[in-house]
Amino acid sequence: MSSVEREPESSPRRLVRTRRGRLVGGVCSGLGAHFGVDPILLRIAFVGLALFAGAGIWLYLAILLLVPEEGTGRAPIRLRRSSLPSILGALTLIVALGIALSPISHAALGDAWPVGVGVGALALLGAVATLVWLRPAAHGAQRTRASADRRLVRVLAFITAVACGAALLGAAGAWLAGTQPHAAAWTVVAVGAVLVASAFAKPRWLVLPALAFALPVAIFTAARVDLHGGVGERVYRPSSLGQLRSGYRLGAGRLEVDLRGVQFPAGDTRLRVRLGVGELVVLVPDRVCVRTDAHIGGGFVGALDRQSGGLDVSWSNGPAPPRGAPRLRLEGHVGLGALFVVDRPLAGSFQVGSYGTNEACRQPGVTRG
Amino acid sequence: MIRAVHLTAFVAGVALLSLGVLLVLNAGGNIDLGFAYMAPLIVAALGLTLLASGVQARRRRGG
Numbered sequence: 001m002s003s004v005e006r007e008p009e010s011s012p013r014r015l016v017r018t019r020r021g022r023l024v025g026g027v028c029s030g031l032g033a034h035f036g037v038d039p040i041l042l043r044i045a046f047v048g049l050a051l052f053a054g055a056g057i058w059l060y061l062a063i064l065l066l067v068p069e070e071g072t073g074r075a076p077i078r079l080r081r082s083s084l085p086s087i088l089g090a091l092t093l094i095v096a097l098g099i100a101l102s103p104i105s106h107a108a109l110g111d112a113w114p115v116g117v118g119v120g121a122l123a124l125l126g127a128v129a130t131l132v133w134l135r136p137a138a139h140g141a142q143r144t145r146a147s148a149d150r151r152l153v154r155v156l157a158f159i160t161a162v163a164c165g166a167a168l169l170g171a172a173g174a175w176l177a178g179t180q181p182h183a184a185a186w187t188v189v190a191v192g193a194v195l196v197a198s199a200f201a202k203p204r205w206l207v208l209p210a211l212a213f214a215l216p217v218a219i220f221t222a223a224r225v226d227l228h229g230g231v232g233e234r235v236y237r238p239s240s241l242g243q244l245r246s247g248y249r250l251g252a253g254r255l256e257v258d259l260r261g262v263q264f265p266a267g268d269t270r271l272r273v274r275l276g277v278g279e280l281v282v283l284v285p286d287r288v289c290v291r292t293d294a295h296i297g298g299g300f301v302g303a304l305d306r307q308s309g310g311l312d313v314s315w316s317n318g319p320a321p322p323r324g325a326p327r328l329r330l331e332g333h334v335g336l337g338a339l340f341v342v343d344r345p346l347a348g349s350f351q352v353g354s355y356g357t358n359e360a361c362r363q364p365g366v367t368r369g
Numbered sequence: 370m371i372r373a374v375h376l377t378a379f380v381a382g383v384a385l386l387s388l389g390v391l392l393v394l395n396a397g398g399n400i401d402l403g404f405a406y407m408a409p410l411i412v413a414a415l416g417l418t419l420l421a422s423g424v425q426a427r428r429r430r431g432g
């Protein structure tokens with residue numbers, strides 16, 4: 001007895017925007033009929049996605065334009081599978097140009113919005129491309145639900161395997177860039193040379209692993225991520241100046257340096273804290289004037305009465321303390337992640353002034369730098 | 370026998386070679402690459418590779 005069951009005649013073979021049960025353009029009802037999902041859930045998902053920079057609206061519009069309406073067989077915009085890479089490539093170059101020409105990026109990408117727009121656009125296009133790509137290609141033959149399910153499982157297994165492999169290569173590239181930047185850079189040169197040479201031998205599959213390895217190297221290099229110092233969570237609580245090291249560092253994870261038990265002497269005391277990836281928290285006593293020099297490859301920095309976020313964040317707040325008063329000169333470097341300088345442990349999100357105001361620097365007659 | 374060049378691999382290779390040279394110069398302290406310069410380079414490398422992939426597909430189709 002065959003377990004294969006035929007689809008009802010009314011069930012749409014291709015993804016189409018249905019006329020029945022539509023509310024606006026038949027997108028959700030069409031997707032629901034095609035994938036066997038309740039359209040109400042899809043409508044909720046679209047509304048939810050719309051909250052993320054309008055992604056749901058853009059995705060809806062894209063499907064509206066690219067997917068044909070039931071009975072017509074033609075979409076407002078006809079997108080052939082083979083033209084997708086070209087369109088994606090052109091759009092990606094436009095995004096790259098936009099970032100490069102942005103006045104923000106020339107100084108320092110203090111705000112991450114151009115990258116966010118680029119990533120969002122790529123994600124959106126990827127979603128649309130996937131939908132179009134997975135659309136059944138054959139026009140004549142009846143397809144059974146069982147074979148469609150098998151195909152879906154195969155596609156999902158393949159995507160999972162590719163994603164896992166790419167993630168592993170990416171992690172290897174990131175680790176190498178964070179520990180041996182010279183070796184990582186030369187490896188990218190070698191990978192590029194191998195790719196160029198392989199272009200004459202047709203090993204098409206090499207492109208993806210090469211990019212999966214090289215791009216994290218570039219990103220970790222740009223963020224100046226240094227993964228030396230180990231991985232995990234480290235908490236240091238020196239109770240006197242004698243126990244205070246000249247610096248603390250961690251490769252990846254969470255690093256906390258609690259200085260509230262230290263009696264700082266008059267004048268400057270320097271301290272360097274470095275973290276490759278993760279969260280770095282420095283707890284300072286409220287009776288000490290703190291000058292923070294922060295360098296963040298990508299992420300957020302919140303230091304007492306000041307905060308900033310984005311890419312290539314580099315700033316100093318240099319208040320001058322009263323003569324003879326103690327001052328802590330903190331040099332914080334985080335590759336990717338967050339740096340917090342606070343007067344008590346973080347509970348919730350950082351707000352300027354809610355974790356100390358650096359009052360020790362604001363004595364009468366003292367000018368702030 | 371001379372094979373046709375696989376355009377995607379060739380363009381991706383050239384892009385990575387260029388990126389690699391910049392990374393070597395950066396690691397040697399000759400230039401300073403932050404995200405402000407690296408971000409458009411990374412996205413451009415991806416874009417060029419995708420464009421080449423599109424041209425390759427068109428060429429395969431004979432269009």
